[in-house]
Amino acid sequence: MGTRGTGRVRTAVVWDALRRTVDELARATGRSLDVIDAGGGTGGFAVPLAGLGHRVTVVDASPDALAALERRAAEAGVAVDSVQGDAGDLPDLIGPGQADLVLCHSVLEYTDDPAAAMAALAGTVRPGGAVSVLVAGRLATVLHRAVAGHFDDARRALADPAGRWGERDPVPLRFTRQTLTELATGAGLRVAELHGARIFADLVPGGVLDGDPEAVESLIALETAAAVHPVLRDLATQLHLLARK
Numbered sequence: 001m002g003t004r005g006t007g008r009v010r011t012a013v014v015w016d017a018l019r020r021t022v023d024e025l026a027r028a029t030g031r032s033l034d035v036i037d038a039g040g041g042t043g044g045f046a047v048p049l050a051g052l053g054h055r056v057t058v059v060d061a062s063p064d065a066l067a068a069l070e071r072r073a074a075e076a077g078v079a080v081d082s083v084q085g086d087a088g089d090l091p092d093l094i095g096p097g098q099a100d101l102v103l104c105h106s107v108l109e110y111t112d113d114p115a116a117a118m119a120a121l122a123g124t125v126r127p128g129g130a131v132s133v134l135v136a137g138r139l140a141t142v143l144h145r146a147v148a149g150h151f152d153d154a155r156r157a158l159a160d161p162a163g164r165w166g167e168r169d170p171v172p173l174r175f176t177r178q179t180l181t182e183l184a185t186g187a188g189l190r191v192a193e194l195h196g197a198r199i200f201a202d203l204v205p206g207g208v209l210d211g212d213p214e215a216v217e218s219l220i221a222l223e224t225a226a227a228v229h230p231v232l233r234d235l236a237t238q239l240h241l242l243a244r245k
Contacts, residue, residue: 009201009209011044012220013227014105014134014240017195018045021130021242022052025100028128033100036124038087039107043069043080046103050078057081059093088117090124097126105134106238109173114183122187125245131189133241137196138163138174140237144202177234180241189243195227196236 025033033054037046040058042065050056050073058080060066066082073080085093087107102125104117111117121131138157145165146154153165163174175183177194184191200222209215226232233239 009216009219009223010198013195013197013223014132014238016224017193017240017242018049018103018132021132021192022049022054022101025128025130026054029100034098035101035103036090036094036099037103037105038090038121039104041065041069043072045105046080047072047076047078050080051076055081057083057094059083059085059087059090061086087111088113088120090120094124096123099125100129101125101132102129103132105132106136108133108175108183109136109171114173115186118183118187118189122189122245127245129245130192131184131241131243131245133180133184133243134197134238135180135241136163136171136174137234137236137239138176138179139234140198140202141165141169141171141174143235144237147203175239177239180239184241184243189245191241192244193228193240193242194233195240195242196229196233196238197223197227197240198237199223199226199232199235202237 022033035049035054035056037056037058039060040046041060043058046056046058058069063084066084069080069082083093087104088111102121104121108114108117125131141163142154142157145157157163157165181191
């Protein structure tokens with residue numbers, strides 16, 4: 001699969017949900033939105049959101065990522081603010097109740113205290129606003145290790161409360177729909193939507209989609225249909241939560 005096709009398939013479900021939420025919030029407030037992207041790195045979500053006319057600030061611990069963000073924003077002709085820091089420090093870095101939308105994608109897996117980080121996200125968003133959280137799915141790694149022939153790893157990941165398959169596993173923590181939901185509700189947020197992202201995309205051999213735009217679109221349609229399936233979404237590589245305050 002070409003890079004562009006791979007990226008579209010892997011992010012389509014998340015982007016569709018985000019665009020719906022952004023449009024809804026913009027209609028409700030009657031203005032452009034204040035968006036905070038915690039751990040937003042080089043701006044994969046931040047720059048396109050800024051391109052839609054919203055005020056976006058990326059908070060990231062890596063100065064190299066923030067430098068790449070500035071270059072990416074400049075190339076796109078948009079303005080994105082940046083603040084160096086951790087997601088758990090958002091209320092101190094940004095201030096409480098300063099955002100209409102807070103993104104925290106592929107960050108909670110690596111925090112020492114996910115509950116505290118989720119509370120920080122909730123504290124940064126305004127009443128009526130939304131929080132978008134993307135995390136690694138626990139059951140997906142069981143499936144992926146088994147498909148790759150690592151059956152002992154798959155069994156360990158299935159039994160381990162953190163969803164880890166061994167000491168060399170680079171991901172410290174993975175989530176289920178239940179554990180992610182409990183984190184959000186524990187922070188005083190109301191779960192609005194919970195999708196599975198990359199249910200099939202990481203299992204399909206790249207050659208199947210190479211040079212075949214119709215196949216890419218078909219896979220995106222399948223991913224979209226399966227994203228809220230009560231069984232299939234639990235097998236997703238990533239779980240995407242949209243919560244409201």
